[in-house]
Amino acid sequence: HRFNRKLPSRDGARLKSAPNRLPLVGHAIKFIRPRHELLDWFVRCQRQHGLETLEISVPTIPPGVIITDPANLEFVLRNEHLVSKGDFVKSRSWDLFGNGIINASGDLWKAQRKAGLKFFSGNNLETMVDEVLPEAYSRIKSQLLEHAEAGTVVDMQSVFLDFTSYVMGHMAYDMDLDSSHPFSKAFDYASDQIGRRFQNPLYPVTEFFFSSKLHNALAVVKRFGRKIVTKAKQERSSAAFESLVTNDQPSFDTLIDSLMEAFPNPEIVADSALNFLSAGKDTTAQSFTWTLYAVIRHPEVLKPIQEEMQGLLAKHNPSDARPKLSTADLQPTNIPYLMATYYEALRLYPPIPIEIQECRQDLSLPDGTFLPKDAVVVWCIWAMNRAKEVHGDDADIFRPGRWLDKDGKFVNRSAFEFPVFNGGPRACLGRKMAELMAMFVMLSVLQNFTFTVLPDTSGRLVERIPQNSLTLPMDKGLPCHVHRSSTVLP
Numbered sequence: 001h002r003f004n005r006k007l008p009s010r011d012g013a014r015l016k017s018a019p020n021r022l023p024l025v026g027h028a029i030k031f032i033r034p035r036h037e038l039l040d041w042f043v044r045c046q047r048q049h050g051l052e053t054l055e056i057s058v059p060t061i062p063p064g065v066i067i068t069d070p071a072n073l074e075f076v077l078r079n080e081h082l083v084s085k086g087d088f089v090k091s092r093s094w095d096l097f098g099n100g101i102i103n104a105s106g107d108l109w110k111a112q113r114k115a116g117l118k119f120f121s122g123n124n125l126e127t128m129v130d131e132v133l134p135e136a137y138s139r140i141k142s143q144l145l146e147h148a149e150a151g152t153v154v155d156m157q158s159v160f161l162d163f164t165s166y167v168m169g170h171m172a173y174d175m176d177l178d179s180s181h182p183f184s185k186a187f188d189y190a191s192d193q194i195g196r197r198f199q200n201p202l203y204p205v206t207e208f209f210f211s212s213k214l215h216n217a218l219a220v221v222k223r224f225g226r227k228i229v230t231k232a233k234q235e236r237s238s239a240a241f242e243s244l245v246t247n248d249q250p251s252f253d254t255l256i257d258s259l260m261e262a263f264p265n266p267e268i269v270a271d272s273a274l275n276f277l278s279a280g281k282d283t284t285a286q287s288f289t290w291t292l293y294a295v296i297r298h299p300e301v302l303k304p305i306q307e308e309m310q311g312l313l314a315k316h317n318p319s320d321a322r323p324k325l326s327t328a329d330l331q332p333t334n335i336p337y338l339m340a341t342y343y344e345a346l347r348l349y350p351p352i353p354i355e356i357q358e359c360r361q362d363l364s365l366p367d368g369t370f371l372p373k374d375a376v377v378v379w380c381i382w383a384m385n386r387a388k389e390v391h392g393d394d395a396d397i398f399r400p401g402r403w404l405d406k407d408g409k410f411v412n413r414s415a416f417e418f419p420v421f422n423g424g425p426r427a428c429l430g431r432k433m434a435e436l437m438a439m440f441v442m443l444s445v446l447q448n449f450t451f452t453v454l455p456d457t458s459g460r461l462v463e464r465i466p467q468n469s470l471t472l473p474m475d476k477g478l479p480c481h482v483h484r485s486s487t488v489l490p
């Protein structure tokens, strides 16, 4: 047996088991159920046992626990040398993520983290707001106008995915990517199939018989990555050559540039850029979709958002009917209610809903739980974000006001109470970028359009649920009717 035989325990006794454990298969059935049922089950575990650490068992993987207490999560996130991604996650996602930052550890991770930090700390986010976001928005605006004019149904999830593909394509690869590009199609297919491996314990067998489409998609993705790096290298050489003639310093400021400076190996640069694209494209598009859904269901939030928009406009030259939004405009100090609305949607619909890590050695959590080496540590962000012990008795309710203090100022929570962007040394590198994109796209879309969600065939507005994935796509998208409203912002 390759796993340590010791079991998780506290005060010398076995832990309480998470509910619905079955003989032989343990909790495995729960993990292969549709995503919303699994998430509901995590919420039930949390409601029945509060912040207590519970035991879970799934055959073929080492014994494990579900943690919910923010103090335990803080310990886990701050001590990567003790608890980190293990074989369970890495073996399933290696084909797509390879040596990229998402799964890398040690020096390989450190160098990519440094290159990413350098990239995000420069002027790049300002360039994104000034140049990339307006162009990305103008593309989706034309789509929305066409649908508004023709009265046709538009899937807002796919519109937001077009938006983020364009933005991430520019930020990660310095090129135009839209959802119809063969790379985008191959990438989306491969991400989806890799996500399914986490739900299907027999995936090596299934893929042995039915995997040629996945292998082809992965080959397209990897080939595209290599092509991008070769193109960036050629551009660097010619810019360097030109600078000899003009005597100007060439400037290299794309993410690919930062990565090429850190790594001589083009395969690593390609994997790394792909990981950044992967980390940023779907998570953000999904967060915009769930935010719009929440706003449509809670129209009372539109008034304070409109007031903030008017406040922003008043700061610009009043004669300028289409002012350009700047990075300063998009800060939470200027638009606290919109930021609170976004955070409230992120709380109820976290784009990465579940995390799974493994213990590197025997250890004890702050609540006294003993975990043997190899033990699996799971936390469900979806359920933690609904814990009444942390978010109050109204934790199930969408209420942006919980993110504002008595003066209406936006107040954040610690990463351990609100682990939507992870925390500790491996906290999300793109958080600021995601927030700027969200504020920009929400201000622009809500200023120019109103939406009605389509009812189902019985005429009812059914609650939207997530689809199975590593992230949180809305099942069947967000089909809406869109209507034009007053056009004030660009």
Ligand code: HEM
Residues within 6 Å of the ligand: 101, 102, 113, 116, 275, 276, 277, 279, 280, 281, 283, 284, 287, 350, 351, 352, 355, 419, 420, 421, 422, 425, 426, 427, 428, 429, 430, 431, 433, 434
């Ligand atoms: C609402 C949007 C987003 C959410 C909720 C989110 C959430 C997260 C989470 C939970 C992690 C930890 C994942 C893990 O290691 O298991 C993470 C890591 C990461 N995120 Fe984000 N993310 C978002 C947007 C972005 C964007 C726009 C980028 C830009 C490229 C980005 C770049 C990264 C990177 C590079 C990492 C790996 C950090 C490391 O391992 O050191 N994310 N993110």
